[in-house]
Amino acid sequence: MIxxxxxxxxxxxxxxxxDVLKGIDLDIDQGEFVSIMGSSGSxxxxxxxxxxxxxxxxxxxxxxxxxxxxxLNETRxxxxxxxxxxxxxxxxxxLPFKNAVENVALPLYYQKVPRKERQKIALEYLDMVGLKAxxxxxxxxxxxxxxxxxxIARALVTQPKLILADEPTGALDSTTSLEVMDLFKQVNDQGxxxxxxxxxxxxxxxxNRIIRLKDGLIEN
Amino acid sequence: xxxxxxxxxxxxxxxSIRRHKLRTFxxxxxxxxxxxxxxxxxxxxxxxxxxxxxxxxxxAINSLWIYRGTTSEPYKGLKSGRRIQFDNSDYDLLREQIxxxxxxxxxxxxxxxxxxxxxxxxxxxxxxxxxxxxxFLENTIMIEGRFINxxxxxxxxxxxxxxxxxxxxxxxEDKDAIGEYINVKGIDYKVVGVYFDxxxxxxMRKIYLPITTAQKVYEGxxxxxxxxxxxGDANLKETQRIEAAVKNQLATKHKFSPDDEQAIYVSNEFExxxxxxxxxxxxxxFIWFVGIGSIIAGVIGVSNIMLIVVKDRTKEIGxxxxxxxxxxxxxxxIVQEAIFITSIAGYTGMITGIGLIYGVNTIMVENNIxxxxxxxxxxxxxxxxxxxxxxxxxxxxxxxIPAIQAVRINPVIAMKS
Numbered sequence: 001m002i003x004x005x006x007x008x009x010x011x012x013x014x015x016x017x018x019d020v021l022k023g024i025d026l027d028i029d030q031g032e033f034v035s036i037m038g039s040s041g042s043x044x045x046x047x048x049x050x051x052x053x054x055x056x057x058x059x060x061x062x063x064x065x066x067x068x069x070x071x072l073n074e075t076r077x078x079x080x081x082x083x084x085x086x087x088x089x090x091x092x093x094x095l096p097f098k099n100a101v102e103n104v105a106l107p108l109y110y111q112k113v114p115r116k117e118r119q120k121i122a123l124e125y126l127d128m129v130g131l132k133a134x135x136x137x138x139x140x141x142x143x144x145x146x147x148x149x150x151x152i153a154r155a156l157v158t159q160p161k162l163i164l165a166d167e168p169t170g171a172l173d174s175t176t177s178l179e180v181m182d183l184f185k186q187v188n189d190q191g192x193x194x195x196x197x198x199x200x201x202x203x204x205x206x207x208n209r210i211i212r213l214k215d216g217l218i219e220n
Numbered sequence: 221x222x223x224x225x226x227x228x229x230x231x232x233x234x235x236s237i238r239r240h241k242l243r244t245f246x247x248x249x250x251x252x253x254x255x256x257x258x259x260x261x262x263x264x265x266x267x268x269x270x271x272x273x274x275x276x277x278x279x280a281i282n283s284l285w286i287y288r289g290t291t292s293e294p295y296k297g298l299k300s301g302r303r304i305q306f307d308n309s310d311y312d313l314l315r316e317q318i319x320x321x322x323x324x325x326x327x328x329x330x331x332x333x334x335x336x337x338x339x340x341x342x343x344x345x346x347x348x349x350x351x352x353x354x355x356f357l358e359n360t361i362m363i364e365g366r367f368i369n370x371x372x373x374x375x376x377x378x379x380x381x382x383x384x385x386x387x388x389x390x391x392x393e394d395k396d397a398i399g400e401y402i403n404v405k406g407i408d409y410k411v412v413g414v415y416f417d418x419x420x421x422x423x424m425r426k427i428y429l430p431i432t433t434a435q436k437v438y439e440g441x442x443x444x445x446x447x448x449x450x451x452g453d454a455n456l457k458e459t460q461r462i463e464a465a466v467k468n469q470l471a472t473k474h475k476f477s478p479d480d481e482q483a484i485y486v487s488n489e490f491e492x493x494x495x496x497x498x499x500x501x502x503x504x505x506f507i508w509f510v511g512i513g514s515i516i517a518g519v520i521g522v523s524n525i526m527l528i529v530v531k532d533r534t535k536e537i538g539x540x541x542x543x544x545x546x547x548x549x550x551x552x553x554i555v556q557e558a559i560f561i562t563s564i565a566g567y568t569g570m571i572t573g574i575g576l577i578y579g580v581n582t583i584m585v586e587n588n589i590x591x592x593x594x595x596x597x598x599x600x601x602x603x604x605x606x607x608x609x610x611x612x613x614x615x616x617x618x619x620x621i622p623a624i625q626a627v628r629i630n631p632v633i634a635m636k637s
Binding site: 049052054055074075078079081082083087089091093094095097106107109110111115154158 | 227228235239535536538539540541542543544545546547548549627630631632635
């Protein structure tokens with residue numbers, strides 16, 4: 001599913017070059033439930049952004065579902081993000097002026113799915129995360145846990161092969177965190193590859209494989 | 221399918237407008253104001269121009285008017301301070317010696333106080349005694365009968381042509397004036413024509429007599445007070461050449477220095493008209509300067525607000541990109557919103573401006589308001605449409621540039637903003 005070969009990434013900070021990723025080699029198979037751990041500054045978020053085609057890498061090769069992801073233009077990368085990946089963020093990143101069902105339907109809009117059909121599919125996924133009754137509510141009217149479940153429904157609505165979650169429980173209390181992790185477990189049971197970036201041990205303990213990152217390299 | 225997608229995009233745009241009512245209103249206001257001011261300025265400028273052009277309508281534009289004066293310098297043994305007097309021989313001189321003279325007339329004024337009478341009615345009207353060509357100099361339009369003709373001049377006939385207002389005051393609106401008699405300083409004149417004049421209404425309070433008759437019966441002895449003639453379709457240069465020739469010929473005949481500015485006065489209406497045209501060229505360029513300035517202000521207003529709009533939406537753009545929005549879908553959404561706001565506001569401004577100008581015009585027409593400075597304000601729709609189009613393009617560009625910048629931002633960074 002994911003093949004990373006000698007991925008290097010550095011940022012220019014003032015006059016200094018900051019090496020964030022110093023040669024990452026990683027293989028993740030279809031249907032795995034993986035967590036990436038590491039302290040802040042270990043490069044875990046950068047790695048996830050590269051895997052999510054949200055950021056580019058300097059050296060190496062990245063294959064996503066056997067597609068070589070390198071030097072794509074904006075339109076191509078938008079296409080792959082839309083078709084192959086579902087994102088879940090720490091701060092939910094729901095559009096505040098759209099209600100729950102509209103937020104969930106947004107990725108389908110960029111797939112040019114007709115409005116009525118979009119609405120129908122989005123409701124099904126809201127139902128799956130247990131929020132069908134909240135379909136017409138704005139994000140501001142919901143709790144953090146509810147918002148994150150809406151965000152997960154949005155990530156799933158395009159039936160992606162890969163879910164990338166960046167600190168998905170970082171803004172949630174422990175009870176809600178467990179509910180959200182349960183949801184990811186269900187998603188994974190359907191055969192979808194789930195990759196979670198976290199710094200919490202009890203969260204990573206719920207996954208099947210833990211990848212530890214330190215100073216831009218994988219520890220093992 | 222394509223239409224459905226359009227509806228979605230418009231829903232996004234209307235949603236954005238609804239969320240940012242104040243911002244949208246301010247954008248719209250600056251565009252509205254720009255177009256509104258342009259329309260108003262153009263209309264007012266046109267009104268001013270129309271009024272002056274109307275004032276020129278009274279007289280033939282390409283005419284030369286010659287008045288008597290007093291010599292201001294000694295010449296060939298003659299002292300200064302000598303009064304120059306025209307007579308019929310000057311009329312003949314202009315007719316025979318000056319090339320380019322088209323319609324020529326003299327004027328002989330009756331001296332002293334006098335009233336004009338019809339039966340028991342005695343009124344005060346101005347009397348002008350003229351040659352037949354006078355009709356062309358003052359753009360006199362006959363509505364009944366005829367003007368003074370050559371036979372009247374040759375045979376010293378006692379006839380007159382009267383203005384519409386003279387007729388109305390003497391005979392009333394419905395009665396026939398032709399064939400009636402009007403008494404001027406003890407002599408009866410038969411009315412042969414009634415005329416209308418487009419100029420000031422005072423022009424219709426005049427009575428025209430054949431100049432030869434007047435010279436004879438009022439002991440004018442062939443004197444003429446004033447001479448004027450038209451110059452066909454001569455251009456400015458030619459009229460100036462004719463003006464110089466007239467001055468020279470009259471200077472030789474009346475023995476005054478050709479350089480003496482006060483011996484006779486020559487007024488070149490065409491020159492005046494040209495001067496006015498230049499003034500208007502200036503006023504017009506000023507109006508354009510101000511108008512374009514207000515449009516630029518509008519464009520800057522739109523650009524500024526679009527800049528803020530895009531900045532405000534950076535996070536949203538980041539989220540949309542993560543969800544698979546293509547750069548073009550985001551740019552077109554923002555630009556379409558900018559175009560929508562500018563065109564609605566521009567159109568409203570145009571309609572308000574045009575409405576106001578036609579409203580003012582209607583009020584002026586209905587209440588018969590006539591001023592020297594303002595008449596028939598109107599707008600060149602073509603010009604306004606071009607300005608409108610420029611504003612829309614500017615609105616699109618002002619949305620486009622920040623939108624392109626926003627799309628370039630890495631979605632991760634955009635989402636963190």
